Structures are given as C-alpha cells and as structure tokens.
Amino acid sequence: MKSLTLTLMFVACSAALCQTVRADQATDEASIRKAVEAYVAAFNGGDSEKLAGMWLPDAVYTNPVSGEQVVGREAIEQQFASVFAASKGVKLAATTNSVQFISPGVAVENGTAKVIRPDQEPEETQYTAVYVKREGQWLLDRVTEEDVPVVKSNYEHLKDLEWMIGTWVDGDDQANVVTTCQWTKNRNFITRMFSLTVRDRIDVSGMQIVGWDPAAQQIRSWVFDSDGGFGEGTWSKKGKAWHVQNTGTAPDGSSSSSVNIITYVDDNNFTWQSVNRQAGGELLPNVDEVVVVRQETKE
DSSP states (O other): OHHHHHHHHHHHHHHHHHHHHHHHHHHHHHHHHHHHHHHHHHHHTTOHHHHHTTEEEEEEEEOTTTOOEEESHHHHHHHHHHHHHHSTTOEEEEEEEEEEEEETTEEEEEEEEEEEOTTSOOEEEEEEEEEEEETTEEEEEEEEEEEOOOOOOOHHHHGGGGGGOEEEEEEOSSEEEEEEEEEOGGGOEEEEEEEEEETTEEEEEEEEEEEEETTTTEEEEEEEETTSOEEEEEEEEETTEEEEEEEEEOTTSOEEEEEEEEEEEETTEEEEEEEEEEETTEEEOOEEEEEEEEOOOOO
16 A cells, blocks of 8 residues: 555656646747747847857857858857848848757757848758757757758749639539639649539539649649549640640540640630540540639638
8 A cells, every 4th residue: 555655646746747847848948939039130130249149158050051160159240240241131030840858958949041131032941959058048059051952843834824723613504513723832733623513413523633744845634533534634735725635544444535625715714625525436526615714702
C-alpha cells in the first residue's frame, strides 16, 4: 500500500511538472515570437545598433551565399550598417514556422525571411535561428540561411486558359453540365471537375487535368469519369478557339476519338462543340455548338 501511495504521488508530481514545463515553454515561445517582430521592426527602421543588441556578444551569422561568418555583436552591427547604407529603403518580412526547445534556456526557431529592396525582386530565404535565454531575455546566438528553392511553374504556357477559372453551366430543363475549373498549386495544372445532371440526378461526373507537356512542347489533358472511362487530349489554338484532339477508352475497353472545339466569347461565355466523333469503330453524329455561361459567385 505504501509503494502504491508513493507511485501515485510520483505520477501526480510528474504530471504537475509537465504542465508547468508546457506553460513555461508557451510563455517563452510567445517571447521569441515577439522578439522576431521586434527584430523586423528594428530592421525596417534601419536601426543597426538596436538589431545588434538582439544578438549575444559572441553570436555568429552565416551568409547564405558566400558561407562567410560574421562573428560578434560589433561585427554584426557593422554588417547591418553597411546593408542600410548600400540599400536605402530596404525592408524585411519574417514568418516563424516553428519553435523547438532544446533545453529550458535554448530554443531553435525555423522560419522564412524576405528582403525587399526598391525596384528589385524580393530575396526569400529559409532560416534557422538559435536563441539563448540570458537574464530573462531571448537573444540570438546563431543564424544560418539558405535560399528558398525556386519552384518552376508552367503558368506562362497555360495563361491563355486562365479565363476558364471559375464555375460554368450549360444545359436546359432536362439536363445540365456544371464544370468547375481551378489552378493547382504553383499554377502548373488546371483541374476541371464536371458533373452531368439529368432530372435532378447526377448521371456522370469526372475530372480533367490540363497541363503543359515539356517534352512535346504543347498543352495536354487527361480525363477520368465516374463510369470508369478515361482519355487524353492534345490542345492547339486557332484564333480564339482551342481544338482538342481526344482519344479515350470506355469501361468496356473500346476506343473512342473526337475533336472538341472550345471558343472564347468573353469572360463570361464560351462555346463548345464536338466533331469527328467515333466510338467502338462506329462514326457518331457531331454535337452542335452550345453556349456555356459562367455561374455567378454567391456572396
């Protein structure tokens, strides 16, 4: 019974200690985040002395380009003074992504920084900052940076299709088709989610992905529907119209082909028709041109 009582006391004390540590870390993290805000404010005010005061006397900053190290508070102040003298109006923006505590008095902050100079492209880096707590104040001990990897985008090849972004509707009292177009991250692809509704019931739905093929140097698309069919298309522009040469495979394994013609009218209207259609080796009638209208966004 005595050992059980001691065990329960130990567990209770451990739980209380954990809660205290978490509370202390939350307070310290808030202090570090405020220190980052103060750092940005001092930088944007061009105050090199105040900036240097946020570093430890023997702190080290590593240049991301040259790898050169700036050692000591005085050298860091001189470095900032040189930056402000050479780049009038330079500004800094910083975002803290995470704060991890190595010990009660040491923390590592990871974040992104953006240096903005007038009439120049912003310079963005990812940084790691080591903070040490001295006399109740969190000061910088080490900072390293590296350039943020540049993510390539095919937007320049797809921007002629940007007018498609949004939701579109075509149909009548019996059936309608709703298509919603969106950019993917980094604007490398456009997704087109579609559904055919017949008498208030979705008959078929699917997704088309439109992207740039760097090998073929042309726009291509891939489509998948809820019945199990799939296909691909190659896009070519003729005036205001896009001609999409499609080939597909039906759920039963038979092949199909067609040429869809998408013609831009204005930002709220385009026309669509399908010609040269065949499925399973049989010719099919053309689909007459229909007008597709942008759906108004609900406030």
